[in-house]
Amino acid sequence: MSRNYLGESEMRDYFSLFDTKGDGKIAKGDFGTVSRSLGANPTNKEISTLTSNSGKDRLSFEDFYPMWQSVIKMEEERADTYGQDKIVSGFRAFDREGNGQITISDVQNILEKLGERLSGEESGAILGQFVDSEGRIEYEKMVNTILNDDSRP
Template sequence: MSRNYLGESEMRDYFSLFDTRGDNKIAKEEFGNVARALGANPTNREIQTLISGTSNERLSFEDFYPMWQSVIKMEEERSQKNDQDKIVAGFRAFDREGNGLITLSDVQGILEKLGEKLSSEECAAILDKYVDGEGKIEYEKMVNTILNDDSR
């Protein structure tokens, strides 16, 4: 899910395009424009939060770079959340009762439709920790756990 961004040398080149005084700095109000020119898409709120953290009116590349890294981290988190929402919406389509639960056989059917031919035993072995006493899976919790499992 990680995007490819420019290397530091190329970033410095873009950064210098916004240096209107020739002092190797940009106006802090230009932070969002530079970030967007470098391929990021921070929200105005994110930009304001980041630039309010500095008292400097002009930012050197060394001031800019940690702020840039924060933008990238926020974008990656937002992207993961969007992916998670899409997966949950997919499971929701199989939630007949609209209660946030689907059966193990529903998941097995979904996997088969996606081309994964698993036996009932294989499916149960993979998803056993997500199945409650009634054979139901709280799919939003399962997706959240799987996508946020750092041990993968």
């Protein structure tokens, strides 16, 4: 899940808008403000962690840009996790026993009725690797495996 952010040259131009002293730098304390104005939403703790590694009071673009890239990475990881949590919560609604498992027939029913309308054979082929001997699926493990499969295009 990737958002569109400015390229490096555009970032330099934007960065210069926050250079109040005309020295090609911004105050270290403005890092969060600049990041947020660029569309990210880092936490205060993340900002503190990133800026504490710099012993400088003012940040050049060369100091700022790697920290900005770290903010983007944290944003993407957070978005991925949040999306995964929403999917798991959706499956949890079908977890009648509250044990982290649902039946394959429940999952097949969901897949066959929503989205691309998979047949029983198609959904069975997809879900086969996640079904235990009792016909149940640990849905959180399944979602995690599917969403974190590095072999996907």
